[in-house]
Amino acid sequence: MQRMQPIEETITLVASRGKISVDDVQKILRLPKDSTRTIVNFLLKFDFIRIVEGKYLVLSDTCTPFFDEIMS
Numbered sequence: 001m002q003r004m005q006p007i008e009e010t011i012t013l014v015a016s017r018g019k020i021s022v023d024d025v026q027k028i029l030r031l032p033k034d035s036t037r038t039i040v041n042f043l044l045k046f047d048f049i050r051i052v053e054g055k056y057l058v059l060s061d062t063c064t065p066f067f068d069e070i071m072s
Contacts, residue, residue, distance in 0.1 A: 006031060010039050011059075014049050015067040019056045 009029055014020055026036040040057065043049045047060045059067055 006035065007039055007042065010036075011043060011048055011063075014043075014057050015059055015063075019052065019058050021055055022057060025057065 006029065010025055013025060013028060017024075022036060022040055025031075025040070026033060029036070031039070040049070043057075044051070048063050049057045050060045052058050
């Protein structure tokens with residue numbers, strides 16, 4: 001099975017978990033810390049995800065309906 005791109009894997013992981021820490025994303029996807037930070041910063045910049053409670057990643061309000069439709 002072919003792996004998805006790290007950005008796709010990250011957003012899919014956030015969508016499936018609902019709320020996840022950056023450290024957990026790094027551990028689950030087995031990515032280097034710098035790569036994880038770059039991906040998270042990209043997703044934050046383009047409003048795919050947002051940070052809540054100062055440390056958890058969640059889908060942004062814009063993306064939530066899209067992933068709700070896909071995952072139902």
